[in-house]
Amino acid sequence: MIRLFDTHEIRPIQELEGLWEFEPVDRIGEVPVNMSYGLPVPGCWESHPKFGTYQGIGLYRRKVRIERRTHLRLEFKGVSHTADVYFDGKKVAHHYNAYTAFEAIVVDVEPGEHEIRLYADNSFSEQSALHVENDYYTYGGPIRPIALEEIPDIHIERVAFFPEFKEGIWHGRWQATVRNLAAEAREVKLLLRLDGLNTFTETVRIDSKSSMTVERTQAYAAVAEWSMEQPNLYTLRAQLQQGDDLFDDWIDRVGFRSVDTEGGQLRVNGKAVLLKGVNRHEDHALAGAAFSFPDLVHDIQLIQDLGCNSVRTSHYPNDERFLDLCDETGIFVWEENHARGLTEEQMRNPNFRSQSEAVTREMVEQHGNHPAIVIWAILNECASDTPYGRAIYETELALIRRLDPTRPRAFATHHRNRDICLDLADIVSFNLYPLWYTDEDPGELMRQARGWADELGGAGKPMIISEFGADAYYGFRSRERVKGSEERQCDILAANLKAYLAEDSPLSGVYIWQFSDCRVTEATGWLLARGCTRNSKGLVDGYRRPKLAYDTVRAFFRAEKVSHSQHEV
Numbered sequence: 001m002i003r004l005f006d007t008h009e010i011r012p013i014q015e016l017e018g019l020w021e022f023e024p025v026d027r028i029g030e031v032p033v034n035m036s037y038g039l040p041v042p043g044c045w046e047s048h049p050k051f052g053t054y055q056g057i058g059l060y061r062r063k064v065r066i067e068r069r070t071h072l073r074l075e076f077k078g079v080s081h082t083a084d085v086y087f088d089g090k091k092v093a094h095h096y097n098a099y100t101a102f103e104a105i106v107v108d109v110e111p112g113e114h115e116i117r118l119y120a121d122n123s124f125s126e127q128s129a130l131h132v133e134n135d136y137y138t139y140g141g142p143i144r145p146i147a148l149e150e151i152p153d154i155h156i157e158r159v160a161f162f163p164e165f166k167e168g169i170w171h172g173r174w175q176a177t178v179r180n181l182a183a184e185a186r187e188v189k190l191l192l193r194l195d196g197l198n199t200f201t202e203t204v205r206i207d208s209k210s211s212m213t214v215e216r217t218q219a220y221a222a223v224a225e226w227s228m229e230q231p232n233l234y235t236l237r238a239q240l241q242q243g244d245d246l247f248d249d250w251i252d253r254v255g256f257r258s259v260d261t262e263g264g265q266l267r268v269n270g271k272a273v274l275l276k277g278v279n280r281h282e283d284h285a286l287a288g289a290a291f292s293f294p295d296l297v298h299d300i301q302l303i304q305d306l307g308c309n310s311v312r313t314s315h316y317p318n319d320e321r322f323l324d325l326c327d328e329t330g331i332f333v334w335e336e337n338h339a340r341g342l343t344e345e346q347m348r349n350p351n352f353r354s355q356s357e358a359v360t361r362e363m364v365e366q367h368g369n370h371p372a373i374v375i376w377a378i379l380n381e382c383a384s385d386t387p388y389g390r391a392i393y394e395t396e397l398a399l400i401r402r403l404d405p406t407r408p409r410a411f412a413t414h415h416r417n418r419d420i421c422l423d424l425a426d427i428v429s430f431n432l433y434p435l436w437y438t439d440e441d442p443g444e445l446m447r448q449a450r451g452w453a454d455e456l457g458g459a460g461k462p463m464i465i466s467e468f469g470a471d472a473y474y475g476f477r478s479r480e481r482v483k484g485s486e487e488r489q490c491d492i493l494a495a496n497l498k499a500y501l502a503e504d505s506p507l508s509g510v511y512i513w514q515f516s517d518c519r520v521t522e523a524t525g526w527l528l529a530r531g532c533t534r535n536s537k538g539l540v541d542g543y544r545r546p547k548l549a550y551d552t553v554r555a556f557f558r559a560e561k562v563s564h565s566q567h568e569v
Contacts, residue, residue, distance in 0.1 A: 002145045008149070009251065013150075016062065021059075021060070022038065022059065024051070024056060025059045044143050046139055047287065047288055062116055064116060068111055072106040074148055075148075077147075077319070081096065081130075083121075087114065097338060099359070128351070130352075136520055137521060152248055155181075156238050157179040161252070162406050171220065182209070187204070188203075189240070190204050191239040193237050225255075237249065253369070258406070260408070266374070276509070277310030284542060285543045286543070297325065299516075300331070302546075310332040312511045314336070316338035316359075320366075320370075326370070327371055334375040335376060336363075337379070340381060360396050361399065363376075380412045385415040385419055411425055413431065414430070416449070422456045429466040430464075433467070435495055442468075450463055474517070486548040486549065487548065493553055514539075517536050
């Protein structure tokens, strides 16, 4: 399943799901004599008994049959972390970063059988500035779906839709990009519509071997807003027409809702919201980073049962099927680019700027139509306390503003009163762990953080505690409530939530670290502190078995009565 709905009805498309041939190799382009293994796609090779800790290059190979002469568009939703694609022995794509999609266009493909080779590399090196030894695991392989599309000379490349409420009425700002692969200029009609609402047509002329973007704002007088309570969605359809024939299309879903930070509050459709959420890694004890659709639904159901109204996609863009589920269920999403805990020295890697800005651009352009996303964020716990770091934060936040001026921007900091970038963001966010890494009182620390924000450029901006939590090893119980026990995790989360959700709290949101336990890199240094190579702060373990803290958090988020023994600290 590529999305929760059909993305094309005119353009032929097939998902390349199934067993692909697999073999570890030493270099990109190598073709071994024998391909000894069959691995599922999507999937990660760590799920195979022989490759549970393999880091390096893996070759995936399969054959496809084409029935007519055509152009092909191969779309890879996520390959971890570097991908090189060959079609019939010719290299057609290179892409860095596991968590955003990329395409390969192959022109004038003849009928018959053809070979696709995908080289995936999950190793750490100087070439990789974002995927480094970290507090989560870099799995290997095509962790998200792969699709094969047949495209005509003139085809739709991308459609973005920005809802805007102005002068008492909803409007939609369209940006539709059309590509021409032909050797001569072409003129076609572009039809743009939302199902159940009006359709409009533009005649476009595209130069040879180029793309052009049509931008238009349309008024929509009677629409149903998208909200947490009523997540109303509209099907967006873009179609190309020549004469009486419709020959290409692009389908997506959108919602009408506004997001702003007026009055120092986070507001959706003009109403203040309090985000009650969890941080979620795409990590499962059985599937690694390659989630099946039932696994995605199970996560959503658990998150809803907890009483959450929001998810933070720590620390990278998420699978679009998960975002589709959030769109359908009315769960607000904080989505952020891929970078976690990088020092200034790491950010000075010659590849950092280009790789980080690329994933930021791809995140916004690929996921911008999801109404559930209410916050764009960047660079979790990176060097926002240094002048060099500030220059990067400023550049990337400005990039997001250019790409999408409709959503507030944030980043999560752990630098406390040393941060020098709080004036750059629309929302101030702190990662704080009172009663776990420190003995500080959560309420006092929260008020202190509000003071730091006010002094450092964040005055008048909404504030979120973007991480707090405590480790607990599933099944480890302690009458003495020692650290690492499920009881102690309950105590710490209860004390934090009691302060953060109080009536006089200055917060616009809280995100617990974290929804589920996740695998981390096996390494020396501080990562040695992660027992069993796991970050164990989850409310559920890697198999999604709830810990005691699950019900503690559920009671707070649902405002249910909780026994004194559960919340005693």
